[in-house]
Amino acid sequence: MLFSNQGKPSGAMEILSTAGTIGLQLVTATFVGLAMGYFLDEWLGTSPWLLIVFLLLGIVAGFRDVFLEARRIQRRSEGDHGAESGPRGSDPK
Amino acid sequence: MAAGLPHPLTYSVIIDEKLGLGLPPHVYYMWMAMIILLTCALMLRGRLQLVPGGMQNVFETAIGGLEDFTVANLGEEGRRVFPFLCSMFIFILVMNYIGLIPGCDAATANVNTNAAMALCVFLYYNYIGIKKWGFGYIKHFMGPMPALAPLMLVLETVSHIARPLSLTLRLFGNIRGEEIVLVLLFVLAPVLGTLPMYFLFILGKTIQAFIFFMLTMIYLKGSLEHAH
Numbered sequence: 001m002l003f004s005n006q007g008k009p010s011g012a013m014e015i016l017s018t019a020g021t022i023g024l025q026l027v028t029a030t031f032v033g034l035a036m037g038y039f040l041d042e043w044l045g046t047s048p049w050l051l052i053v054f055l056l057l058g059i060v061a062g063f064r065d066v067f068l069e070a071r072r073i074q075r076r077s078e079g080d081h082g083a084e085s086g087p088r089g090s091d092p093k
Numbered sequence: 094m095a096a097g098l099p100h101p102l103t104y105s106v107i108i109d110e111k112l113g114l115g116l117p118p119h120v121y122y123m124w125m126a127m128i129i130l131l132t133c134a135l136m137l138r139g140r141l142q143l144v145p146g147g148m149q150n151v152f153e154t155a156i157g158g159l160e161d162f163t164v165a166n167l168g169e170e171g172r173r174v175f176p177f178l179c180s181m182f183i184f185i186l187v188m189n190y191i192g193l194i195p196g197c198d199a200a201t202a203n204v205n206t207n208a209a210m211a212l213c214v215f216l217y218y219n220y221i222g223i224k225k226w227g228f229g230y231i232k233h234f235m236g237p238m239p240a241l242a243p244l245m246l247v248l249e250t251v252s253h254i255a256r257p258l259s260l261t262l263r264l265f266g267n268i269r270g271e272e273i274v275l276v277l278l279f280v281l282a283p284v285l286g287t288l289p290m291y292f293l294f295i296l297g298k299t300i301q302a303f304i305f306f307m308l309t310m311i312y313l314k315g316s317l318e319h320a321h
Binding site: 013014016017018020021024025027028029031032033036054057058060061062064065072 | 255
C-alpha cells in the first residue's frame with residue numbers, strides 16, 4: 001500500500017510524512033533558544049537579558065524553519081505540475 | 094516505563110527477573126529488534142541468489158526502492174550515505190512493529206532510545222558536511238547575505254540544535270501515544286477494541302519510521318549541497 005510503485009515510497013506516504021513534520025520545529029527551536037539563554041545567563045551572570053534575547057531568537061529560528069519547509073513543499077509541488085502549467089511565479093532560487 | 098500509564102505485563106519484566114540484570118524494558122526490546130534483523134541478514138546472506146526469491150525478493154524491492162528515492166533526492170552522493178539511512182529506517186521500523194505484539198513494548202516509546210538515534214543523526218550529518226567542505230562548512234551557517242552573517246550564525250545554531258530534539262520528541266510522542274491508546278482500549282474492550290486500531294497503528298508506525306528516514310535525508314542534503 002505504502003510502497004506501491006516498485007517498492008518506491010508512494011506519493012501519499014511522502015505527503016503524510018511531510019505533514020507530520022511541520023510544527024514541531026517551531027516548538028523545539030523556541031525551547032532550545034530558551035535553554036541557551038538560561039544557561040548563558042547563569043554562566044555570564046547577565047540575568048535576565050540573554051534569556052529574553054535568545055528566546056526571541058529561538059522563536060525567529062522556529063518560524064524560519066517552518067517557512068523554509070513550506071517553500072520546499074511549494075517547490076516540489078511546482079515541480080510536479082510544472083510540465084502542464086508552465087513556470088509559475090518568479091522565485092529567483 | 095518512564096511515566097504515565099504502566100504497561101500491564103511485558104515479557105521483559107519476566108526475562109529481567111530470570112536474568113537479574115535490572116535493565117529497563119526498552120533495552121530488551123531493542124536487543125530483540127537487533128536479534129531479528131541480524132537473523133534475517135545472516136539467513137539472507139547464506140543463500141543469496143542471482144534470481145531472487147521469497148524473502149530476498151521482499152528486501153531487494155524495499156531497499157532498492159528506498160535507494161532510488163534517496164538518489165533522486167541527494168544525487169549520486171546519496172549512494173555513499175545510503176547504508177546509514179536505510180539501516181536507521183529498518184531498525185526503527187522493526188522496533189515500532191515490536192510494540193504491536195501483545196506483551197511487548199516498542200523500544201522507541203522511550204525517550205532514551207530516540208535521543209541516542211537522533212544524536213547519531215546529528216553527529217553524522219555534521220561529520221559528512223565537515224568531511225566534504227572542510228572549514229568552509231561554516232558557510233552553511235552564515236546565510237546568503239554577509240551583513241546578516243552574525244545573526245544567521247546564531248539562528249542556524251539554534252535551529253540545528255533543535256533538530257535532534259524535534260526528531261526525538263516526534264518519534265517518542267507518536268509511538269508512546271499509540272502504545273497508551275492500545276493499553277487503554279485493551280482495558281476498555283479487550284480484543285474487539287484493539288483489533289481495528291492495529292490497522293491504523295501499522296500505518297502510523299510505518300509513517301513515523303519514514304519521517305525519521307526522510308528528515309535525516311533532508312539534513313544530509315543540507316550538509317552535502319553547496320551553501321547558497
